[in-house]
Amino acid sequence: MAQELFNRAENCFKQLPFVLYRKPNEKELVGAFQNTDEVFKVKDFTESGFVFAPFDLNSDTILMKMDTVLKVAYTTKNKDIDTDIDRNTTLNNTIEKPRYLELISNAIKKIKQNDFNKVVLSRKIDLEWKEDYFDMYNRLLNTYEKAFCYFWHHPKIGTWMGATPEILVKSSGTRFTTMSLAGTQKSIDLEAPKWSEKELHEQQLVTDYIFETLKDKVVSLSSSKRESIKAGQLWHLRTEMKGSFAPNKFGEILRALHPTPAVCGSPLVKAKNFILDNENYNRTFYTGFLGELNIKSELSRNKNRKNQENSAYKSIVKTSELFVNLRCMQLVNDLVFIYVGGGVTSDSNPESEWEETVLKSNTMYRVLNDKLH
Numbered sequence: 309m310a311q312e313l314f315n316r317a318e319n320c321f322k323q324l325p326f327v328l329y330r331k332p333n334e335k336e337l338v339g340a341f342q343n344t345d346e347v348f349k350v351k352d353f354t355e356s357g358f359v360f361a362p363f364d365l366n367s368d369t370i371l372m373k374m375d376t377v378l379k380v381a382y383t384t385k386n387k388d389i390d391t392d393i394d395r396n397t398t399l400n401n402t403i404e405k406p407r408y409l410e411l412i413s414n415a416i417k418k419i420k421q422n423d424f425n426k427v428v429l430s431r432k433i434d435l436e437w438k439e440d441y442f443d444m445y446n447r448l449l450n451t452y453e454k455a456f457c458y459f460w461h462h463p464k465i466g467t468w469m470g471a472t473p474e475i476l477v478k479s480s481g482t483r484f485t486t487m488s489l490a491g492t493q494k495s496i497d498l499e500a501p502k503w504s505e506k507e508l509h510e511q512q513l514v515t516d517y518i519f520e521t522l523k524d525k526v527v528s529l530s531s532s533k534r535e536s537i538k539a540g541q542l543w544h545l546r547t548e549m550k551g552s553f554a555p556n557k558f559g560e561i562l563r564a565l566h567p568t569p570a571v572c573g574s575p576l577v578k579a580k581n582f583i584l585d586n587e588n589y590n591r592t593f594y595t596g597f598l599g600e601l602n603i604k605s606e607l608s609r610n611k612n613r614k615n616q617e618n619s620a621y622k623s624i625v626k627t628s629e630l631f632v633n634l635r636c637m638q639l640v641n642d643l644v645f646i647y648v649g650g651g652v653t654s655d656s657n658p659e660s661e662w663e664e665t666v667l668k669s670n671t672m673y674r675v676l677n678d679k680l681h
């Protein structure tokens with residue numbers, strides 16, 4: 309029962325690390341618990357456990373040891389709650405909005421001077437908020453079936469919760485998939501989104517960058533057709549990419565992928581420097597990545613073979629499933645910090661970029677108690 313998992317996690321709170329998560333479209337809730345409060349750090353991504361990586365890999369990447377793993381069925385009660393909320397009017401944005409508009413304008417100027425092509429800028433929304441975290445997480449699970457819904461806690465690092473639509477990389481043995489996700493539009497009724505040149509260009513930059521970055525490091529790589537996908541109340545453009553890599557190269561692939569221009573920009577170093585110098589706050593784990601790293605699982609080699617139970621046709625492979633830490637919030641005592649951002653290109657308009665962050669913030673607002681609505 310999910311309640312037992314919640315009770316166990318509640319007992320660990322402020323004492324021992326744990327993570328609760330449900331993968332996209334799955335009915336199973338997983339709880340992973342570490343036996344001590346030690347902080348383990350990832351050195352080269354050959355480690356095994358639940359990884360929690362920051363935006364800037366110069367800071368520590370945390371590894372939670374999955375000493376005890378419990379899996380329970382989770383039935384969604386009131387899926388896809390469609391509450392439409394407009395936070396823009398209720399928040400005190402008199403200081404934050406002009407600051408953000410100026411940040412975007414400065415970025416557009418730099419792009420027009422050819423300093424870089426794209427940069428993803430973001431902000432942190434501070435709220436006073438006190439509520440049982442497990443009630444919040446329950447609401448998150450019920451609201452976003454298609455997302456990776458997590459609740460991560462380490463007594464020495466902090467507490468985070470989120471519902472991310474973006475896979476950084478998923479691998480099984482030497483095969484992997486990744487995606488380029490960018491472009492954002494509000495979903496209105498059942499209407500299909502109409503994408504502008506700006507959004508198509510912004511997403512294409514991400515796809516091209518991933519191809520360019522991976523091409524010399526992988527054995528094969530191909531992409532599917534671009535499609536529109538819905539994440540909560542938002543539409544995004546997505547292209548899936550698949551390929552394979554040489555044994556033991558997973559860490560290299562991962563380091564090459566992160567951070568993609570979906571959360572940083574292109575060219576990478578110039579965009580990253582602009583972010584670090586101008587955003588004026590520390591993203592910490594927002595736009596980092598998280599998930600299962602190098603978990604051993606059994607793979608059936610050929611499903612058509614009659615003799616499936618024969619272990620000769622089964623092999624143990626390592627699988628990883630890592631998601632970009634977006635549509636997330638950090639929970640600190642009676643405060644909630646919601647992190648939101650968006651891609652800026654030469655065609656961006658500062659006011660629309662602000663609106664985009666307001667829309668994205670609704671993904672987490674929707675999960676906070678009704679009192680806020």
Ligand SMILES: C=C(O[C@@H]1C=C(C(=O)O)C=C[C@H]1O)C(=O)O
Pocket residue numbers: 428430474489490491492544570571634635647648649650651652668
């Ligand atoms: C940066 C965020 O989202 C990323 C940026 C997007 C965009 O610029 O349109 C879309 C999806 C994500 O790759 C965020 O949600 O905070």
